[in-house]
Amino acid sequence: MRFTFLRILLFINLCWMSFPLQAQYVVQGVVTDSLTREPLPYTSVYLKGTTEGGMTDDKGQFSFKTYRPQAVLVISAIGYNEYTRLIHPAQGIRLTIALSPATYALNEVLVKPKRERYKKKDNPAVEFVRQMIEHRDDYSPKELDFWQRDRYEKMTFAINNFDSVKQQKWLYRKFKFLTDYVDTSAVTGKPVLAVSNRELLATDYYRKSPKSQKQRVHARRQAGVDEMLSQQGMEQAISVTMTDVDIYENNITLFTNKFVSPLSSLGPSFYKYYLMDTLTIAGQPCVDLTFVPFNSESFGFTGHLYVTLDSTYFVRRAIMNFPQKINLNFVDYMSLEQNFTREADGTRQLVDEHITTEFKLVDNSDGIYAKRDVYYRNYVYEPS
The missing domain is CATH 2.60.40.1120 (Carboxypeptidase-like, regulatory domain)
Incomplete structure (x- = not known):
């Protein structure tokens, strides 16, 4: 056996x-x-x-x-x-x-992806965004104990659609010199009458602990005829265009409403993300991260984040606008652009910001065209 x-x-x-x-x-x-x-x-x-x-x-x-x-x-x-x-x-x-x-056929920053079956699972764009969100505080100036920067700000307010018919009204015939200030809308290409220009020169200060933010104004200048716009309209225009935007926050406040940032912790559940093309911006190779809300009527943005192709997930440029179907009755258009650079140690710096809006407070009116340009220089990271 x-x-x-x-x-x-x-x-x-x-x-x-x-x-x-x-x-x-x-x-x-x-x-x-x-x-x-x-x-x-x-x-x-x-x-x-x-x-x-x-x-x-x-x-x-x-x-x-x-x-x-x-x-x-x-x-x-x-x-x-x-x-x-x-x-x-x-x-x-x-x-x-x-x-x-x-x-892909993209019309400026209006994203219209082809009919698809979008999925988050195993989507490299979603994983890329999650990494960006996880690292969004890396190199943030808010993580430093102190910083300051110089700011130059210019705001322009105009009456929309200032065509030849409107120029014949008695008020404009009386002040014929106003036609010298007719410009062209960057949004519609139609003529607009600039009625107010405001400029500001200031220094911004930030302290982490105890947390403090303040601004020291060095000079202001105002020119134009604000009375040609209603007081309510001017206040609304100023409150909208005076807003500083931080795309790294969960929510962005515009037009007295909160909008979900594309880099919000809720972003992957709120937006569809696409890794589009690669291109060079200011000598840096970047990937075009395109985003659009799942619901075109929700309070979010469509647009692009141009992210450097390295391990820092640094946003070199952001371009955003409102979805066409968003339920903001008095807003016809909003466009926001921001450009960033880095300090030698990697700290990100906002270089400039541009916001353009067209809105009207009363139906059947031509509304207001408003544009705000802000430029930042001379960042300092030690108290003076």
Whole structure:
């Protein structure tokens, strides 16, 4: 009996040895943009028909293991054409894949993605935004004990649609010099009559603990005829355009309403995100992160964040406007642009901010055109 058991055990061992162990291979490489040759972070990489794969890191590199000696590699990213390729992992070749950008028709900052089935799971754009939100306080000036900066601010208020018919009204005929101040709306391209210009030169101060923010005004200048706009209209215009915007806050207050920031902690549940094209801004390679609310009538924004292609998730430029279907009866248009730069230690600095609005407080009126430009210089991070 014992002899029989030993023979069976020997037979099993011989059979096991007659089958080679299944080899494990490594699939690795880098994914880049075919035009700029810049690495593409958070790109989906997987073997077709399997669950094997992963995502590229912030340097565009990927690596995962498989037992398959041959498979079809699939690489996909929002804003790029899908890439497929037959590979032989057993050969141990390090792959270099260049994705070609897809073509999207965007009308300024109005985002109209093609009909799609949007999903958050395994979406590289969503993962990219989550990383941005997680790191949004990195290099924030608000994390410093103190800072100050110089500010120059210019605000222009105008009457909309100042056409030839309106210019013939008795008030404007009496003050013919007003036609010298007719300009063109950057929004509609129609003529507007600038009736008020305000300028401000000041220094902003911030202290973290105890928290304090104040402003020292050095000079003001005002020119124009504010009386040509209603008092209510002027107050509304000033309250709207005087607002400083921080895209790194959860909520942004405009027109006395709170709007969800694209970098809000609620962002992935509120917005659809798309990684579009790569481009160079002020000499820095950036990815165009486009966003649009799930609900076009909700209080959010459509627009673009141009984020540097490094591990800092630094926003070089932000361009935002209101969705067309948003329920703000008196607002016809709003556009916001901000540009940022970095200090030597990485601290982000707001360089300039531009907000343009068109709104009317009374139906059947031409409304008000308002534009505010702010420029910041001479940042200091130690108390003087």
